[in-house]
Amino acid sequence: MSEQAAITAPSGTPLLTVEYLTMRFGGLVAIDNVSFQAADSQITAIIGPNGAGKTTVFNCLTGFYIPTVGRLTLHHPKGDLLLEQMEGYRIAQKAGVARTFQNIRLFRAMSVLENLIVAQHNKLMQASAFTFAGLLGLARYRTAEKDAVEIAKYWMDHVGLTDRADWNAGNLPYGDQRRLEIARAMCIDPVLLCLDEPAAGLNPRESADLNEFLLFIRDEHKIGILLIEHDMNVVMGISDHIVVLDYGRKISDGSPEAVRNDPAVIRAYLGEEEDEDLPPEVAQDLAAAREQEEGKA
Amino acid sequence: MAAERHDPAARRMDTGAMVKEAGATAIVVFALAFALVGLKTQDVPGGLAIITRFDDVFAATAIAFVGRMAIILLRVGRPRLVLATALPFAGILMFLLLSSRFLDPETGEKLARFLPFDSVVVNWVTTLIALGFAGRAALAIRHAAESLESLEEREKTMDRVGAQVQRAARYLGPALLLLAIVFPFMPIADRWLLDIGILVITYIMLGWGLNIVVGLAGLLDLGYVAFYAVGAYSYALLALYFDLGFWTCLPFAGIMAAFAGIILGFPVLRLRGDYLAIVTLGFGEMVRIILLNWYKFTKGPDGLSGIPRPTFFGLPFKRSAPEGVETFHSFFELTYSPIDRIIFLYYLILIMALATNLFTLRIRKLPISRAWEALREDEIACRSLGLNPRNTKLTAFAIGAMFAGFSGSFFATRQGFISPESFTFIESAVILSIVVLGGMGSQIGVVLAAVLLIGLPEFFRELQQYRMLAFGAAMVFIMIWRPSGLLAHREPTIRLWGRDGPAEAPK
Numbered sequence: 145m146s147e148q149a150a151i152t153a154p155s156g157t158p159l160l161t162v163e164y165l166t167m168r169f170g171g172l173v174a175i176d177n178v179s180f181q182a183a184d185s186q187i188t189a190i191i192g193p194n195g196a197g198k199t200t201v202f203n204c205l206t207g208f209y210i211p212t213v214g215r216l217t218l219h220h221p222k223g224d225l226l227l228e229q230m231e232g233y234r235i236a237q238k239a240g241v242a243r244t245f246q247n248i249r250l251f252r253a254m255s256v257l258e259n260l261i262v263a264q265h266n267k268l269m270q271a272s273a274f275t276f277a278g279l280l281g282l283a284r285y286r287t288a289e290k291d292a293v294e295i296a297k298y299w300m301d302h303v304g305l306t307d308r309a310d311w312n313a314g315n316l317p318y319g320d321q322r323r324l325e326i327a328r329a330m331c332i333d334p335v336l337l338c339l340d341e342p343a344a345g346l347n348p349r350e351s352a353d354l355n356e357f358l359l360f361i362r363d364e365h366k367i368g369i370l371l372i373e374h375d376m377n378v379v380m381g382i383s384d385h386i387v388v389l390d391y392g393r394k395i396s397d398g399s400p401e402a403v404r405n406d407p408a409v410i411r412a413y414l415g416e417e418e419d420e421d422l423p424p425e426v427a428q429d430l431a432a433a434r435e436q437e438e439g440k441a
Numbered sequence: 442m443a444a445e446r447h448d449p450a451a452r453r454m455d456t457g458a459m460v461k462e463a464g465a466t467a468i469v470v471f472a473l474a475f476a477l478v479g480l481k482t483q484d485v486p487g488g489l490a491i492i493t494r495f496d497d498v499f500a501a502t503a504i505a506f507v508g509r510m511a512i513i514l515l516r517v518g519r520p521r522l523v524l525a526t527a528l529p530f531a532g533i534l535m536f537l538l539l540s541s542r543f544l545d546p547e548t549g550e551k552l553a554r555f556l557p558f559d560s561v562v563v564n565w566v567t568t569l570i571a572l573g574f575a576g577r578a579a580l581a582i583r584h585a586a587e588s589l590e591s592l593e594e595r596e597k598t599m600d601r602v603g604a605q606v607q608r609a610a611r612y613l614g615p616a617l618l619l620l621a622i623v624f625p626f627m628p629i630a631d632r633w634l635l636d637i638g639i640l641v642i643t644y645i646m647l648g649w650g651l652n653i654v655v656g657l658a659g660l661l662d663l664g665y666v667a668f669y670a671v672g673a674y675s676y677a678l679l680a681l682y683f684d685l686g687f688w689t690c691l692p693f694a695g696i697m698a699a700f701a702g703i704i705l706g707f708p709v710l711r712l713r714g715d716y717l718a719i720v721t722l723g724f725g726e727m728v729r730i731i732l733l734n735w736y737k738f739t740k741g742p743d744g745l746s747g748i749p750r751p752t753f754f755g756l757p758f759k760r761s762a763p764e765g766v767e768t769f770h771s772f773f774e775l776t777y778s779p780i781d782r783i784i785f786l787y788y789l790i791l792i793m794a795l796a797t798n799l800f801t802l803r804i805r806k807l808p809i810s811r812a813w814e815a816l817r818e819d820e821i822a823c824r825s826l827g828l829n830p831r832n833t834k835l836t837a838f839a840i841g842a843m844f845a846g847f848s849g850s851f852f853a854t855r856q857g858f859i860s861p862e863s864f865t866f867i868e869s870a871v872i873l874s875i876v877v878l879g880g881m882g883s884q885i886g887v888v889l890a891a892v893l894l895i896g897l898p899e900f901f902r903e904l905q906q907y908r909m910l911a912f913g914a915a916m917v918f919i920m921i922w923r924p925s926g927l928l929a930h931r932e933p934t935i936r937l938w939g940r941d942g943p944a945e946a947p948k
Contacts, residue, residue, distance in 0.1 A: 206825060236827030243825050251818035254811075255933035261808075262815045263826045268808040275836075278807040279800075285807075289935075297937070309937035332826055 152398040154385040156183030158219055159336060159368040160205075165214035167200050167392075174200045176392040177213075182336070182385065184219075187362055187369045189379045192389035193412060198372045199246060201389070202338050205370070206243045207232035220335060237266050242329035243338040246372075248321050252314030256305050256324060259313050260296035261289075263331035268292055299327035302357065319350045323357070330361065336368045337361065343375040351375055355382050380404070388412065463509040470505035474498045500557035504567060511574045520581035523574055531571035538564055599923050603880060603930030610885045617888065621791055625784045635783045637899045639790055639855065643848055644895045646794035648875040648887035649801055650844030655873065656882035657810055658837035659817025661718045664705070664725025665872050668698040668842035670864035672849025674732060677745045677859055687751040687854050691847060698846020699839040701728070706838035710831055713820075725869055732861040744860025750782065751789060751854045758782035786855050793851060797844050798884060804840075805934050813837050871895070878919060880926030889927060 160182040167175040175197040182188040190198045203209040205216060205227060216227040218239050225239045235241050251259050261268070271288030272278030278285045300306040303323040308316065313324060322342060329337055342358075343351040359382055362369055373379050379386065379400075386403040388396040390412040396403050403409055479498040482489045511523045537556050540549045556564050606613070624630055624638060647669065654662045675694040679685050705724045709717055732739050739745070750758065756769040760777050769785075770777045804810045812833045815823050820830055853859050875894055879886025898912060919927070 208821075208824075233824045233827050233829050236825055237829075238827075245822070245825070249819045249822040249825075251815045251822065253818055253931060254814060255936075257935060257937050258811060258814075258933055261935065262811050262823075262828070265808050265812050265815075265826065265828050269812075272807055272809075275804065275807055275809045278809075279803055281803075293935070293937070300937075306937070310933055328826070 151179050151181065152385075152402075153181055154183040154186060154188065156186050156384075158182070159184040160219070160370070161215075161217045162201075162205075163215045163217070165201065165204060165216065166212050167197070167204055167209060167214075168212045174392050175204070175211075175389075178389065178392070178394045180387045180394060180397055182368055182370055184335075184368050185362060185366045186384040187358060187371055187382050188385045188387065189371045189373060189383040190387045190389060191373065191379055192395075195391075196389040197392040198389055199340055200392075202243060202340055202370075202372065204228070205235075205338060206241055207235040218336065236332055236334075240333065240335040241338065242332050242334035242336070244322075244325045244329050244340055244342060246340045246344065248318075248325050250313040250321055250325055250328070253312060255310050256300065256313055256316070257293070257296055257309045259324060259328050260299060260331045261292050263328045264292045264295065295331060299330055302360070303327045319346055322346065323354070326357070326361075330365070334367060336370060338370045338372075340372050341374065342371070343373055343378045348377075351378055354378065358382055459510065459513050462513060463506050466509040467502045467506040471498065471502045474501045494559065497558050497563075504557065508570065508574070511578075515574075515577060515581060518581075520578035524578035524582065527571045527575040527578065531568050531575060534564060534568040534571065538568065599927075600930050603883070603886075603928040604932075606885060606928050607883070607930055607932060613885065618795070625787055632780055632783055635780070635787055637896060639783070639787050640899070641891050641896045642787075642790045642794050643852065644872065644875060645888055645891045646790065646797050646848045647845060647872045648879065648891055649794065649797045649884065650841050650848070651872050651876050652882065652884070652887060653801060653804075653813075653844070654837055654841035655876050657805075657817065658813040658834065658841075660834065660837060661714060662721045662838075662841070663718045663866075663869055663873065664721035664723070664728075665841070665845055666864045666866070666868040667705070667725040667728035668701055668845035669849040669852065669868070670728055670732060670861070671698045671701045671842075672846030673853040673859050673864070674739060674745070674849075675846065676850035677748045677853045678739070680749050681745060681747070687749065687850070691850055694850035695843040695846040698849065699843040701846075702838040702840075702842025703835050705842075706835040710834055722866065722869075725864075725866060729861050729864050732864070739861075742860060742862075744858055744862075745853075746858040748853050748857050748859065750857060751785070753785060758785060786851075790848075790851055790855075793847055797847075800844075801884065809833070809836060811934060874916065877926055878916070880929030882931060883926065883928045886926060886928035 158181045162181070163179045165175055165178045166173070178197075178201065180188075190201060192198055200209065204211045204214070207227070207230060211228050214228065218225045218227055218241065220239060227235055227239060227241065230239065236243075251262060254262070268285075268288055269275075272285045273282075296309075297306065300309055303320070303326070305316075305320060305324060305327070308320075313321065316324065322345070326337075326339065326342060329339075339358075343354055346354060355378055358369060358371070361367065371379070371383065383400055386396075386398065386400055387394060388403055388406070388409050395408045395412055396406040398406070475498055478501065479493060479495050481492050481494060483492050484490075507526075511527060514520070514523045534556070537552050538561070540552045557567060558564050621638075621642075625635060630638075647665070651662065651665050654660050654665070672694040675697040676687070676690045679690045679693060680687070705721065709720050712720060733741050735741065752758070753769050756767060756772050758769050758781055760768075768777075769775075769781060775781070812823070812828050815826075815828065816830060816833050823830055823833075852863070856863075871894060875887055875890040878894065879888070879890035893915075894912070
C-alpha cells in the first residue's frame with residue numbers, strides 16, 4: 145500500500161465515506177488506496193489527468209465493479225449502507241445513488257417522458273402490484289402514474305424539455321441529451337448524484353447553464369453531488385470540496401483554493417521540473433535565473 | 442451513392458465494365474444452375490435416371506446476364522434503354538404464354554416452344570421480373586433524378602407509412618376483427634379456407650407472443666417453438682394420463698411453458714444478440730430431442746394420438762355421443778355438420794389470439810413493458826436506475842413462453858395428434874420471420890406478415906417447390922428494401938401532449 149495525502153474532512157455532515165479503496169485489474173492498479181469523504185448537500189469534485197482512475201471510482205461506487213479492497217459507506221438517512229456489498233441495481237434502488245455516464249446512455253428510441261418514467265420504475269412497479277393491478281386498470285396505479293408524470297414534468301421544466309416531451313430521446317441535440325440524463329438520474333429520487341463529465345462537449349454558455357442547474361439541485365433538493373469533470377470553470381466555480389487523483393492515487397484533497405495552490409496538483413497537471421536531467425551548466429544557469437527573478441519579486 | 446448519381450462522369454457508360462459485371466453474374470448463375478437445374482433424377486423402371494435440362498440452364502444464364510445489364514443501366518441513368526427492351530420482352534413472353542388461350546391449341550403449342558423455360562410458373566416469374574424492370578425504368582424516367590432514393594430516405598418514407606398505418610389501425614383493427622368474426626358465415630368460407638384461417642390466426646398469436654420477447658425486450662429468441670411444444674405436450678399428456686379436459690389443462694399448459702421460459706432465461710441472462718440466439722436455438726432443439734427420446738413418457742417419434750377434442754362447455758362435437766352425453770348439435774337441435782367443429786376451433790383460436798393482443802396492448806402502458814424496452818435500449822443505464830435486469834428479463838421470457846404454451850395446447854387439441862416433428866427449427870424461424878417482417882413491436886405488422894407468410898403460400902400450393910423459393914426471394918427483397926420490417930414504427934406509450942404537441946418531432 146502506498147502513502148496517500150491526508151484526508152481533509154469536508155465542512156458539512158458526511159454523506160459518503162470512501163476508505164482504502166483499491167481496484168486492481170490483473171496487474172494493473174487502477175485505484176490505489178484512496179480515501180476521501182463527500183458531504184451532504186455539497187458538490188464534491190473528483191479531478192485528475194486522463195487515466196487517473198476517476199471513472200473507476202464511480203464504477204466501484206455504483207456497483208459496476210466490485211472493489212478489490214476498501215469500504216464504501218453511504219450515510220443514508222435510514223442508516224449506514226455498505227455499497228461494496230450491494231448488488232449493482234440495488235445501489236440505485238435501495239441506497240439511492242444515481243449516476244450519469246461519460247458517453248451518454250439514454251433510451252434513445254423512447255420518448256423524453258418515457259425516459260423519465262422508466263427511472264421511477266420501482267415505485268410504479270409497486271403501485272401496479274407487479275403488473276397485476278395495472279392490468280386491471282385499478283385507480284391506485286393510475287394515480288401513481290399521474291404522480292410520476294408530475295415528477296417528470298417538474299424535471300423537464302427545469303431542463304427545458306417540456307415542449308419536446310414526446311420526442312425520441314435520440315433526436316435531441318447533444319446538450320439536451322446531457323441534461324436529460326441528469327434529469328433522469330434525479331427521477332430516482334437519489335441521496336447522492338454521481339455525474340461523470342457532465343460538461344463534456346458543451347459550449348461555454350451551456351456549461352454555465354449546467355453550473356446553475358447543479359447548484360439548483362444542491363440547494364433545492366439538498367442532496368450530495370459527486371462530480372468528475374475536466375472543465376476547470378465548472379469545477380472551480382461550483383465545487384465545495386475537491387479530490388485530486390493521479391495514477392490511481394489521491395494526491396490532494398480540500399477546498400478549491402487549497403487544491404489550486406497545492407504543489408502536488410500543479411506538478412500533476414503541469415509536469416515536474418526535471419532539473420536533474422539537465423547538463424550541469426544549464427542547471428546552474430537556470431538556478432541563477434530563478435534566484436534573480438525571486439530577488440526582483 | 443447520391444454524389445455518384447449526379448456526377449456526369451459516373452453516368453457515362455463503360456461498356457467493358459458493364460459486360461464484365463453482367464458476365465460475372467451470368468457465370469455465378471450458370472455455376473449454380475448447372476447442377477441444381479440442369480440435372481434431375483427421375484424414377485424409371487429399374488432404378489433412377491438422370492435427365493438433363495440444359496436448355497433451361499442456358500436460358501437462366503442469358504436472362505441473368507440481360508437482367509444484370511438492366512440493373513446497371515438503371516444505375517447509370519439509362520432507363521429509356523431498359524424500358525425499350527424490357528417492355529417488348531415482357532409483351533412477347535405474355536403473348537407466348539397466353540397464345541394457347543386465344544389461338545387454336547396447335548399454333549399455341551408450337552409458339553410455346555419459344556418460351557425460355559419448360560415450367561409455366563418460371564415463365565410467368567420471368568415475365569413479372571421483366572415487367573418490374575419496365576416499371577422501375579418508367580418511374581425513373583418520370584422522376585428523373587429523385588427516382589433512385591437512398592435507403593435512408595426510403596426508411597423515412599416507410600416509417601411515415603408505418604406511423605400512418607398505426608394511426609389507421611384504430612379503424613383498421615376493428616374492421617379486420619369484424620371481418621374475422623363474420624368470416625365463417627360468409628358463403629366463400631369452406632372447410633379449406635377455414636383451416637387456413639385457423640392456421641394464420643395460430644401464427645398471429647405466436648407472433649404476438651414472440652413480439653413480447655423479441656420486439657419489446659429485444660431478446661432474440663430462435664427457440665420459441667420449444668414453448669409451443671411444451672404447451673402442446675403439457676395438454677396432451679395431462680389429458681391422456683389424467684383424463685382432464687381442454688379448459689382445465691389450458692392454464693396448466695401456459696404455466697408449464699412459462700416455467701420452461703424461466704428455465705431457459707436463467708442461463709442466458711448475461712447473453713445478448715448472436716450468443717443469445719445460439720443458446721435459444723440449442724434450447725429449442727433440446728426440447729425436441731427430449732420429446733423424441735423419452736419414449737416411455739412421450740411415445741417418442743410415434744407421437745401422441747387420441748388427444749381429446751375441445752368441447753363446447755362439455756358438449757362434444759360428434760355425430761353420436763356415448764350414453765348419457767349430449768352432443769353439441771342435439772343440444773342446440775341442429776342437424777349434425779362436421780364443419781361445426783371447425784368453426785368452433787376457429788372462434789377458439791380467434792379469442793385466444795385476441796386475448797394475447799389485448800394483454801400486449803395493456804401491458805405496453807405498464808412499467809414492466811417500459812422496463813423491457815429500456816432493457817432493450819441500454820442494460821447498463823437500466824442498472825444505474827435501479828431496474829432489476831434479472832427479473833425483468835425473466836418475466837419477458839416467461840410471458841412470451843406462456844402465450845406459446847396456450848397456442849401449443851390449441852394446436853394439440855386441433856390436430857388430435859402431436860409428434861416432435863411438428864416442432865422443428867423451421868417453425869421458430871417462420872415465427873421469427875413474421876415478427877421481423879412485420880416490424881418489431883408492431884401488432885398490426887404481425888397480422889400482415891402472418892397473412893403474407895402463412896396465408897399466401899397456402900394459396901399457392903400448386904407452385905410446389907417454387908413456393909419456398911418465392912418465400913426466400915420475398916424475404917431477401919424485404920431485407921434490401923425495408924430492413925427494419927414492414928410497419929416498424931414506435932409510438933410513445935405515454936404522451937404529455939396530444940399528437941400535435943407544441944414542438945413537432947422531427948421526421
